[in-house]
Amino acid sequence: MQRSWRRRFHLPAVIGTIPMILVAVGVFVIGIGFSVLWSFTSSKLFPTYDFVGLAQYRRLWADSRWLVSVNNIWFFGLMSISCNMVFGYLLAVFMDQRIRQEDLFRSIFLYPFAMSLIVTGLVWQWVLDPNLGLQAAMRNLGWSSFSFAPLVDANTAIYALVVAGIWQGSGVTMAILLAGLRGVDEEIWKAARVDGIPTWRTHLSIVAPMMKGAFATAFVLQCVGVVRVYDLVIAMTGGGPGIATSMPAVYVIQLITVRQNVGQGMAAATMMLLPVLVVLAFSGLVLWRRNRRQEARV
Amino acid sequence: MDMAQNGTSVSIQDLSLNFGAVSVLKTLNLDVAQGEFVVLLGPSGCGKSTLLNCVAGLLDISEGRIFIKGKNVTWEEPKDRGIGMVFQSYALYPQMTVEKNLSFGLRVAGLPRDEIVKRIARAAEILQIEPLLQRKPSALSGGQRQRVAIGRALVRDVDVFLFDEPLSNLDAKLRSELRVEIKLLHRKLQNTMIYVTHDQIEAMTLADRIAVMKGGVIQQLDAPQTIYNRPVNRFVAGFLGSPAMNFVEGRLEKHGDGWSFVAEDLKIPLGTYQFDGQPEAGPAVFGIRPEHVSLNSGTGWPFSTSANVEVVEPMGSDTLVWLKLAQQKFSVRVTSERTPQNDEAVTLGFDPMRASLFDAETGGRI
Amino acid sequence: MTAAQITAIQPVQDAQDQTGVAPFGPKPRHVSPGRIGIYVFLVIAALFFLIPVYIMIVTSLKGMPEIRLGHLFSLPAEPTFQPWADAWLHACTGRDCNGLSPGFYNSLKITVPSVIISIICASINGYALTFWPYKGANLLFGLLVFGAFVPYQVVIYPLIIGLSSVGLFATLPGIIIVHTIFGMPILTLLFRNFYAALPVELFKAARVDGAGFWRIFFSIMLPMSVPITVVAIILQVTGIWNDFLFGIVFAGRSNWPMTVQLNNIVNTTTGVREYNVNMAATILTAAVPLIIYFVSGRWFVRGIAAGAVKG
Numbered sequence: 001m002q003r004s005w006r007r008r009f010h011l012p013a014v015i016g017t018i019p020m021i022l023v024a025v026g027v028f029v030i031g032i033g034f035s036v037l038w039s040f041t042s043s044k045l046f047p048t049y050d051f052v053g054l055a056q057y058r059r060l061w062a063d064s065r066w067l068v069s070v071n072n073i074w075f076f077g078l079m080s081i082s083c084n085m086v087f088g089y090l091l092a093v094f095m096d097q098r099i100r101q102e103d104l105f106r107s108i109f110l111y112p113f114a115m116s117l118i119v120t121g122l123v124w125q126w127v128l129d130p131n132l133g134l135q136a137a138m139r140n141l142g143w144s145s146f147s148f149a150p151l152v153d154a155n156t157a158i159y160a161l162v163v164a165g166i167w168q169g170s171g172v173t174m175a176i177l178l179a180g181l182r183g184v185d186e187e188i189w190k191a192a193r194v195d196g197i198p199t200w201r202t203h204l205s206i207v208a209p210m211m212k213g214a215f216a217t218a219f220v221l222q223c224v225g226v227v228r229v230y231d232l233v234i235a236m237t238g239g240g241p242g243i244a245t246s247m248p249a250v251y252v253i254q255l256i257t258v259r260q261n262v263g264q265g266m267a268a269a270t271m272m273l274l275p276v277l278v279v280l281a282f283s284g285l286v287l288w289r290r291n292r293r294q295e296a297r298v
Numbered sequence: 299m300d301m302a303q304n305g306t307s308v309s310i311q312d313l314s315l316n317f318g319a320v321s322v323l324k325t326l327n328l329d330v331a332q333g334e335f336v337v338l339l340g341p342s343g344c345g346k347s348t349l350l351n352c353v354a355g356l357l358d359i360s361e362g363r364i365f366i367k368g369k370n371v372t373w374e375e376p377k378d379r380g381i382g383m384v385f386q387s388y389a390l391y392p393q394m395t396v397e398k399n400l401s402f403g404l405r406v407a408g409l410p411r412d413e414i415v416k417r418i419a420r421a422a423e424i425l426q427i428e429p430l431l432q433r434k435p436s437a438l439s440g441g442q443r444q445r446v447a448i449g450r451a452l453v454r455d456v457d458v459f460l461f462d463e464p465l466s467n468l469d470a471k472l473r474s475e476l477r478v479e480i481k482l483l484h485r486k487l488q489n490t491m492i493y494v495t496h497d498q499i500e501a502m503t504l505a506d507r508i509a510v511m512k513g514g515v516i517q518q519l520d521a522p523q524t525i526y527n528r529p530v531n532r533f534v535a536g537f538l539g540s541p542a543m544n545f546v547e548g549r550l551e552k553h554g555d556g557w558s559f560v561a562e563d564l565k566i567p568l569g570t571y572q573f574d575g576q577p578e579a580g581p582a583v584f585g586i587r588p589e590h591v592s593l594n595s596g597t598g599w600p601f602s603t604s605a606n607v608e609v610v611e612p613m614g615s616d617t618l619v620w621l622k623l624a625q626q627k628f629s630v631r632v633t634s635e636r637t638p639q640n641d642e643a644v645t646l647g648f649d650p651m652r653a654s655l656f657d658a659e660t661g662g663r664i
Numbered sequence: 665m666t667a668a669q670i671t672a673i674q675p676v677q678d679a680q681d682q683t684g685v686a687p688f689g690p691k692p693r694h695v696s697p698g699r700i701g702i703y704v705f706l707v708i709a710a711l712f713f714l715i716p717v718y719i720m721i722v723t724s725l726k727g728m729p730e731i732r733l734g735h736l737f738s739l740p741a742e743p744t745f746q747p748w749a750d751a752w753l754h755a756c757t758g759r760d761c762n763g764l765s766p767g768f769y770n771s772l773k774i775t776v777p778s779v780i781i782s783i784i785c786a787s788i789n790g791y792a793l794t795f796w797p798y799k800g801a802n803l804l805f806g807l808l809v810f811g812a813f814v815p816y817q818v819v820i821y822p823l824i825i826g827l828s829s830v831g832l833f834a835t836l837p838g839i840i841i842v843h844t845i846f847g848m849p850i851l852t853l854l855f856r857n858f859y860a861a862l863p864v865e866l867f868k869a870a871r872v873d874g875a876g877f878w879r880i881f882f883s884i885m886l887p888m889s890v891p892i893t894v895v896a897i898i899l900q901v902t903g904i905w906n907d908f909l910f911g912i913v914f915a916g917r918s919n920w921p922m923t924v925q926l927n928n929i930v931n932t933t934t935g936v937r938e939y940n941v942n943m944a945a946t947i948l949t950a951a952v953p954l955i956i957y958f959v960s961g962r963w964f965v966r967g968i969a970a971g972a973v974k975g
């Protein structure tokens with residue numbers, strides 16, 4: 001009896017992991033619990049416990065700034081993830097062709113990822129600045145009608161964010177997918193060559209499906225980045241022009257700091273959490289079922 | 299060309315291959331007859347897979363040329379060489395069913411549907427994988443996977459099969475089962491097979507001829523029995539046979555008319571030994587396989603001597619008896635019924651006809 | 665006909681029936697259009713990645729008059745390091761004009777303790793989870809991994825309230841705690857996976873020798889954790905140095921890290937924009953993680969692959 005108790009509840013192990021217990025329970029359970037709780041209250045600058053039901057959610061979904069933010073995050077997410085994936089995959093495939101100077105190319109493609117998104121945002125703000133960047137340079141070279149100033153136009157500013165996102169993130173996608181490519185058994189390639197399958201066909205029909213794990217990793221990495229996109233927007237557009245590039249992450253911070261409307265801010269934050277919860281629950285279910293099936297087979 | 303009529307299926311001529319500055323294959327020549335089963339045998343890293351990949355066209359060679367069925371294929375793509383290949387890791391396409399695995403190359407090549415169906419049916423029947431056709435490779439056992447991999451070579455309807463250590467990933471029991479199946483397959487199909495392995499039992503059992511390789515050079519190319527009984531050098535002698543051949547270092551000397559091998563107080567008259575050429579006196583190595591030595595079996599042998607048993611190793615059907623000859627380790631294989639004891643004095647006898655003599659310096663057969 | 669004969673005859677035959685050169689030796693390589701295409705694509709991609717930084721560097725070395733000429737790509741006619749000095753010492757955020765240097769020291773004060781504390785916590789977590797799992801430990805770990813995916817915005821406000829209630833909001837210890845919290849999920853995962861890949865015999869042998877929780881950790885596990893610790897350090901230093909959101913919310917005005925100060929310098933200037941100073945400031949801010957990146961090389965890639973979920 002005593003032995004099994006000791007094994008299940010070894011005191012030093014509990015003491016050593018007190019920080020983990022505090023973080024896991026205190027922050028990720030209780031903290032999130034409070035956020036959700038406050039979203040049902042009329043909290044302004046400080047939290048109150050004056051419950052108003054779903055009123056904050058109704059106001060949230062009536063707020064055009066929030067609606068724009070939600071639209072933006074979908075647009076930005078779909079565009080930047082798909083572009084990143086395609087561009088990163090192409091880079092990875094080309095990098096895998098026994099090219100010269102592979103290390104140099106890898107360093108070049110990957111270095112933006114090492115920098116802060118604030119830096120990325122500022123860099124691209126300048127490159128796209130009509131008075132300083134590409135437009136000015138082109139006009140200076142004699143092409144006086146050249147017009148390229150996406151950041152000052154509410155319709156195009158979000159594309160500029162996408163470009164900056166690609167600049168920052170496609171190198172990582174490339175690195176992850178390249179590792180996946182290199183992990184594919186050399187003999188698969190040989191077998192495909194003996195079978196007379198063209199290289200592009202081997203990539204698409206055989207190798208890409210074998211890289212599911214690498215694709216999933218790159219995809220998850222980018223999804224997390226998209227949901228959290230804050231620094232890039234702040235540095236590059238500040239959410240503007242107007243509210244054209246506002247995003248949920250920016251919206252929440254504005255509500256709890258500048259606009260001092262915690263109740264609605266927490267409602268927005270809860271809405272951000274929702275898709276993450278759905279995806280996590282879904283993938284958890286998939287994993288659990290796969291485990292169970294494997295156990296059943298063994 | 300008339301090579302096909304001559305019955306040569308694969309002809310490798312003056313083939314060299316370098317990876318950068320490293321020379322892996324050195325001016326290598328090999329001719330494989332139509333329908334022959336040739337095994338490339340050698341220690342890991344000696345260039346067997348490299349040679350096979352050159353034949354398949356998966357590696358660009360540095361020098362020389364390769365003919366398959368009389369056609370110079372040196373610059374041909376693998377798919378145009380008329381070969382099928384089976385890999386150690388099976389290299390099945392994991393997300394395709396067995397049937398798709400077999401048909402993929404044919405579909406890409408644009409073969410008519412009914413022809414594809416026919417070929418798959420035939421391959422499935424020969425390899426007895428009909429019930430597996432709709433399964434994915436992950437749902438197959440190792441042996442089944444390797445059968446599918448062979449099937450993929452089979453449906454290509456080619457004359458030359460290349461195997462790169464196809465059984466190395468299987469456990470011992472499956473390995474011996476599939477070995478027999480490959481042998482049966484060869485008898486049924488009668489096509490040319492080049493088979494790479496580092497396992498001497500596979501080589502001995504499967505091959506019509508074995509090419510023993512070392513350091514990118516074919517040391518000896520001969521029928522298994524010849525290689526076993528008359529190895530051309532000390533490396534081949536030591537590489538084949540388990541337990542390994544005994545080597546005793548000493549000198550070759552001429553006494554009167556006849557030659558003898560002398561090491562310390564040991565003197566073996568070589569009256570029955572067949573020399574390869576004109577022997578010369580000097581340092582030499584005397585090699586004899588443990589099963590060619592007899593223990594306590596009278597004095598009828600051309601050579602016999604006495605020694606003390608040091609260690610006895612029972613191995614099931616046989617027993618290996620270790621002793622010392624001219625202060626050098628020496629083993630004798632005896633059947634289990636007549637096992638001597640430790641420290642027992644025994645007499646051993648053999649016929650030098652079965653021995654091999656090697657030059658101490660070059661290692662070549664004398 | 666024997667093999668030897670064929671080998672002997674073959675070259676002669678060839679010389680007769682092939683008037684030109686027979687296929688012999690390596691296949692002649694002509695530069696294929698495909699290969700050229702690959703290099704063209706890679707070089708254009710490389711330019712896409714390099715040009716913005718090229719622009720920043722050359723602009724930061726120009727004087728403002730030269731910048732107004734609009735020759736974005738040209739090298740500086742009269743290179744000057746004055747913008748760099750200004751960025752470091754005199755650039756203004758609102759009223760104070762002390763440059764970026766206070767931000768740099770703040771970032772140091774935040775990053776060093778945060779990295780040390782978070783790695784210590786995470787290595788103990790990973791070790792305990794692998795070798796001493798107590799009841800509920802895996803549930804805790806699951807919650808922690810969940811935390812790696814949660815949008816920060818859901819947790820920020822409760823943390824503000826919590827830290828305020830103990831007087832740590834907008835203080836240096838406060839921001840260090842926040843970085844430790846948000847680094848914990850991914851680092852714990854990293855260390856747990858590392859320890860789980862060690863042979864369990866190592867642990868069992870130490871147990872048989874009578875060593876306990878801390879003893880095994882300090883004398884066996886810790887010395888073996890060097891590679892994963894290097895990865896963790898790279899991950900954390902770059903992550904915390906590059907952080908903006910936590911810094912601006914939790915550090916407090918007097919502790920604002922470099923990224924926050926940079927953004928303030930660049931995005932809140934009134935009057936004439938000093939592009940050269942701004943770009944010098946940006947390069948200075950990016951310098952620390954870039955140096956780590958170029959020095960650590962492949963370790964950096966390994967860190968990314970290992971910590972792929974860190975945003």
Ligand SMILES: Nc1ncnc2c1ncn2[C@@H]1O[C@H](COP(=O)(O)OP(=O)(O)O)[C@@H](O)[C@H]1O
Nearest residue numbers: 317320322340341342343344345346347348349
């Ligand atoms: N792509 C390569 N680059 C450089 N060296 C290689 C390459 N492939 C094989 N080698 C070297 O060539 C030698 C022969 O390899 P291999 O043919 O695979 O040996 P094995 O006989 O075990 O099949 C080895 O020493 C190996 O290190």
Ligand SMILES: [Mg+2]
Nearest residue numbers: 346347348463
């Ligand atoms: Mg090999």
